[in-house]
Amino acid sequence: MFISGFTFVRNAVKFDYPIMESIKSVLPICDEFVVLVGNSEDKTLELINNINSPKIKIINSIWNDNLRKGGKVLAIETNKAFAYISDKADWAFYIQADEILHEKYYDKIYYELSKYLNNKNVDGFLFGFRHFYGSYNYIVNSQNWYRNEIRIIRNCSRIYSYRDAQGFRKNINKKLQVKKIDAFIYHYGWVKNPINQLQKQLNFNKLWHEDEFCNNILEKAEFDYAQNVDSLTYFDGVHPSVMNERINNINWDFTFHNNSIKINLLKKARILIEKLCGYRIGEYKNYKLLK
Numbered sequence: 437m438f439i440s441g442f443t444f445v446r447n448a449v450k451f452d453y454p455i456m457e458s459i460k461s462v463l464p465i466c467d468e469f470v471v472l473v474g475n476s477e478d479k480t481l482e483l484i485n486n487i488n489s490p491k492i493k494i495i496n497s498i499w500n501d502n503l504r505k506g507g508k509v510l511a512i513e514t515n516k517a518f519a520y521i522s523d524k525a526d527w528a529f530y531i532q533a534d535e536i537l538h539e540k541y542y543d544k545i546y547y548e549l550s551k552y553l554n555n556k557n558v559d560g561f562l563f564g565f566r567h568f569y570g571s572y573n574y575i576v577n578s579q580n581w582y583r584n585e586i587r588i589i590r591n592c593s594r595i596y597s598y599r600d601a602q603g604f605r606k607n608i609n610k611k612l613q614v615k616k617i618d619a620f621i622y623h624y625g626w627v628k629n630p631i632n633q634l635q636k637q638l639n640f641n642k643l644w645h646e647d648e649f650c651n652n653i654l655e656k657a658e659f660d661y662a663q664n665v666d667s668l669t670y671f672d673g674v675h676p677s678v679m680n681e682r683i684n685n686i687n688w689d690f691t692f693h694n695n696s697i698k699i700n701l702l703k704k705a706r707i708l709i710e711k712l713c714g715y716r717i718g719e720y721k722n723y724k725l726l727k
Contacts, residue, residue: 458534472496526553
């Protein structure tokens with residue numbers, strides 16, 4: 437069984453993406469890892485080279501900065517990276533620049549990939565997500581954030597990145613048939629110094645909106661975490677080991693109190709239903725889950 441990893445990145449240093457940690461977290465279960473490095477204004481390419489692994493294959497890319505609607509350029513760059521994986525690959529592990537895989541899941545993932553290697557009904561695998569927010573001590577438990585997404589896909593030319601690169605489809609807009617792995621992706625995109633987070637949001641919003649919208653962001657001095665989420669829970673688990681240095685070097689403070697947020701009765705009812713039976717009303721699912 438041959439497993440490829442792939443990702444894309446641009447301006448990782450400028451916007452403080454944990455791309456080195458992201459790649460290193462997946463590298464142990466991959467036979468190769470493709471990194472598509474976009475035209476950057478910093479030392480992103482040098483950063484990737486410093487990982488110094490024979491598994492890593494670096495490809496240079498030029499982003500189309502005129503694509504400023506729906507995050508389409510992100511899917512284009514994902515597809516470019518996917519196209520460079522080896523023909524020998526059976527599975528492809530997609531990881532974004534702010535996502536980390538915990539090492540405790542390695543054996544479980546390898547077992548599932550081996551188990552369904554020859555079952556062509558399985559297009560990929562679904563992971564749960566832990567969205568860290570504000571600091572490394574809090575995770576989002578809001579119904580507005582996605583709970584699951586596809587991060588391993590079969591090496592198939594009919595599969596492609598969908599919309600803004602959050603998930604995948606195949607053929608003509610057909611949802612992938614996936615198995616759920618009892619494992620989580622740790623998402624750290626919302627854990628940065630508030631000043632850096634504001635700059636990252638400005639850059640990110642340029643992929644969706646025109647200048648007038650983005651200029652409103654510039655009026656602020658730093659990102660206001662407390663005003664951009666409605667519910668958090670304290671994380672008492674253990675972070676992936678590749679994140680230890682970042683966590684030890686945190687240079688800002690963040691605290692959050694759920695009782696400071698007002699929630700209407702309808703939302704309270706939806707939260708109660710999810711707690712009781714695990715069902716989330718109106719949840720978007722970009723996949724077909726196989727039993």
